[in-house]
Amino acid sequence: MQFVNSKAFAQGLDETDPLRSFRSQFFFPKVRPDAEYLYLCGNSLGLQPRSTRTMINEELDDWAKYGVEGHVEAKRPWIAYHENLTKMMAKIVGAKPHEVVCMNSLTVNLHLMMVSFYRPEGKRRQILIEAGAFPSDQYAVASQVRFHGFDPNTDILELAPREGEDTLRTEDILSYINEHGEKVALIMLGGVNYLSGQAYDMVAITKKGHEKGCTVGFDLAHAAGNITLELHDWNVDFAVWCTYKYLNSGPGGVAAAFVHERNLDKDLPRFEGWWGHNKERRFKMEAEFDPIPFSVEAWQLSTPPIFLLASLRASLKLFDQAGMKSIRAKSKTLTSYLEFLVEDTFGSRDWIITPRAPSERGAQLSFRIPKDGHGVLEALRNRGVICDFREPNIIRAAPAPLYNSYPPVPA
Incomplete structure (x- = not known):
């Protein structure tokens, strides 16, 4: 697939996504009452399904x-x-x-x-x-x-x-x-x-x-x-x-x-x-x-x-309900699209340490931050993006496919 760095292209991917409806089945942390974070931390702690409380209450x-x-x-x-x-x-x-x-x-x-x-x-x-x-x-x-x-x-x-x-x-x-x-x-x-x-x-x-x-x-x-x-x-x-x-x-x-x-x-x-x-x-x-x-x-x-x-x-x-085959297919496309957006914006993927081939990775990109990784992480959070940091200098972003979508949503 030939990616394009545009909101319209991302919306087009989202409209044809067979797993699109699953996003509504999860709770998202809020930047403010009317805006959700872009949550890229499912490799650390996944989001809460809306049915969880019902299951436990039963x-x-x-x-x-x-x-x-x-x-x-x-x-x-x-x-x-x-x-x-x-x-x-x-x-x-x-x-x-x-x-x-x-x-x-x-x-x-x-x-x-x-x-x-x-x-x-x-x-x-x-x-x-x-x-x-x-x-x-x-x-x-x-x-x-x-x-x-x-x-x-x-x-x-x-x-x-x-x-x-x-x-x-x-x-x-x-x-x-x-x-x-x-x-x-x-x-x-x-x-x-x-x-x-x-x-x-x-x-x-x-x-x-x-x-x-x-x-x-x-x-x-x-x-x-x-x-x-x-x-x-x-x-x-x-x-x-x-x-x-x-x-x-x-x-x-x-x-x-x-x-x-x-x-x-x-x-x-x-x-x-x-x-x-x-x-x-x-x-x-x-x-x-x-x-x-x-x-x-x-x-x-x-x-x-x-x-x-x-x-x-x-x-x-x-x-x-979703099936791992569909989940994995979206994961490959979604992670590749995030990789494309980073490379297209910054002109290089040299600081991504995760393999390029989709078959050699999951829903994760790891970025080596040359200086002040914690500061970069906080700056992302202030822009409405939740990732995580691992020593000594790695920020990890995980676009989990069940609840992440192609159009950017951060504040």
């Missing part, structure tokens, strides 16, 4: 009406409430329903997965991550290595871009795995890098990792609800993700996890809790753990957080 009403009996008498009984979300979430990440569960928080799920899938043995004991991974991932990986009695300084391998480059080349990732894979127990990368916005080739990475005998998992915090995922078909061993970014579940929203079905009947070590116990026998209060058969639900620990699940359900229903 559970509050049932709690008031039934008390403890709400576990079985509520309109959506709480004992099985998380099951209302499973099919919708499975569609978003390209999984079978028994491979997906909404539970806990992201880093908790990452630790639970590494308990099962980081199994160092002999010379194969290292974990491969990307340099500059999200700090929580770095902390979790390092603590797991130490827990097994190893040294993070030698047993964590980091993939770094070539000198003078901002993103990793796929051929360099695959070459590194090919060269060092015999010593790698676990490849644990972000599906989309939080800082640069680069989307990694998870298909090629998973295939190469398995060829070298490595277990392969991904942190999809910036990928779920953002890019097209086919975790089952890609043969990924496991994945974890939060839901408060592109999936709009609210601050601290419940997270989710995926385990490929080929791993579900393996005798894997696992931290266990009563919500992972066989559903038919859970309330018999048996001393011996009987895992839910052939389901990632066996990794559940505690009673699900109903209000958090209700909030997530509100957003997932919108995703289910």
